[in-house]
Amino acid sequence: MKNTVSTLLKQKQSGDKITMLTAYDYTTAKIMDECGVNAILIGDSLGMVMLGYENTLPVTMEDMIHHTAAVSRGAENAFVVADMPFMSYQVSVQEAVINAGRLIKEGGANAVKLEGGAEVCEQIRAIVNASIPVVAHLGLTPQSVNVFGGFKVQGKNIDNAKKLISDAVKIQEAGACAVVLEGIPAKLADIITKKLFIPTIGIGAGNGCDGQVLVYQDMLGLTTGHTPKFVKRFAEAGAVMRQGITDYISETKAGSFPAEEHTYAVDDEVISELMKEADVK
Numbered sequence: 001m002k003n004t005v006s007t008l009l010k011q012k013q014s015g016d017k018i019t020m021l022t023a024y025d026y027t028t029a030k031i032m033d034e035c036g037v038n039a040i041l042i043g044d045s046l047g048m049v050m051l052g053y054e055n056t057l058p059v060t061m062e063d064m065i066h067h068t069a070a071v072s073r074g075a076e077n078a079f080v081v082a083d084m085p086f087m088s089y090q091v092s093v094q095e096a097v098i099n100a101g102r103l104i105k106e107g108g109a110n111a112v113k114l115e116g117g118a119e120v121c122e123q124i125r126a127i128v129n130a131s132i133p134v135v136a137h138l139g140l141t142p143q144s145v146n147v148f149g150g151f152k153v154q155g156k157n158i159d160n161a162k163k164l165i166s167d168a169v170k171i172q173e174a175g176a177c178a179v180v181l182e183g184i185p186a187k188l189a190d191i192i193t194k195k196l197f198i199p200t201i202g203i204g205a206g207n208g209c210d211g212q213v214l215v216y217q218d219m220l221g222l223t224t225g226h227t228p229k230f231v232k233r234f235a236e237a238g239a240v241m242r243q244g245i246t247d248y249i250s251e252t253k254a255g256s257f258p259a260e261e262h263t264y265a266v267d268d269e270v271i272s273e274l275m276k277e278a279d280v281k
Contacts, residue, residue, distance in 0.1 A: 002079075003039060005079075005111070005178075007079075008038065008177070008211075011038070011211070012197075012210040017211055017212070018039065018199055019212065020040065020213035021037050021040060021214060021215075021216045022040070022041045022213070022214070022216050023040045023041075023042065023074075023216060024046045024050050024070070024071065025067070025071065025074075026071065026073050028216065029075045029078070030074035030075070032078065032216070033074060033075045033077055037078055039079040039080070039213075041081045041083070041113065042067050042082045044064065044083040044142070045142070045215050046059065059086065061085060061088050061099055061102060064084070064103060064107065065103060065106045068108065072107060072109060080108065082103040082107055082111070082112050083114075084096070084100060084112050090120075093122050093123050096127060097123075097126050100130070100134075101130065112127065112135070113134070113136070113137055114137065115136075115141035115143050115144065116138075117136075117138055117163070117168070118167050118170045120136075121171060124174040129175075134175065134176050136176040136178070136179040137182065138167055138168060138181055138184075139155060139183050139184040139205065141182065153183045153185070154183055155188045161188050165192055168195065168196055169195065172198050176198060179196070179198060179200055180203065180213065181200050181201070181202050181203070182205065186206025186208060187206070189206050193209050199211060201213050204230030218231045218233070219232060220233070220234065220236075221235055221236040221237055221239065222241070223238070224238070
């Protein structure tokens with residue numbers, strides 16, 4: 001059954017945890033969909049994990065539309081959410097609506113996600129009025145990395161925590177259908193989750209949220225280097241891939257691949273005739 005805004009809301013109401021993962025291509029999205037994940041996020045994190053940028057800021061609308069369209073073709077039942085990249089909604093309300101519409105029309109998304117609290121409520125309201133569901137994003141918002149001075153946990157002091165609660169209420173009133181809470185203390189996320197009637201999706205925000213989201217490369221062990229505290233590696237797919245690639249290189253160089261079972265046969269008479277005509281021994 002197709003996951004929708006309504007089904008996600010019912011999950012919150014019934015206490016059924018919402019599952020969300022990032023995906024950026026058709027094949028991965030299809031696997032996740034077959035596994036039964038509730039929602040797939042085409043995050044602007046693709047800038048880092050797919051395109052090799054230092055952060056999410058260089059990602060363009062064209063990047064997001066391209067990857068969203070691929071995911072949408074593979075996600076039959078999952079609720080598809082596309083990130084609005086940096087500067088695609090901050091300049092004006094009109095531009096925000098136009099760009100959100102492109103992610104729906106050209107990308108095939110079911111909803112868009114944008115970062116910020118009270119300062120983007122006008123954009124949320126206008127996009128929702130254009131019949132486009134909006135998922136909000138509070139806490140450690142990666143597009144604000146230069147303002148925060150890095151990827152730092154938010155809401156640890158009383159003023160910042162109060163603002164996050166206030167922003168959560170305001171984005172709900174503006175019409176957001178859900179909110180991602182990233183990089184905030186678990187107890188603060190729990191307060192926000194209980195205060196809102198829309199679902200909260202946590203990433204580094206504890207298990208009191210209505211659901212969870214992770215970058216799939218992190219949770220499958222495809223990434224190397226620093227692993228954020230909130231990430232659990234559910235598999236070591238990277239090690240499996242490296243072994244497979246190493247074996248392929250070794251067998252190809254040794255001449256054992258491709259073996260007979262990987263090749264196509266032809267009658268000896270045909271080959272004999274071809275060899276005569278080509279003067280090959």
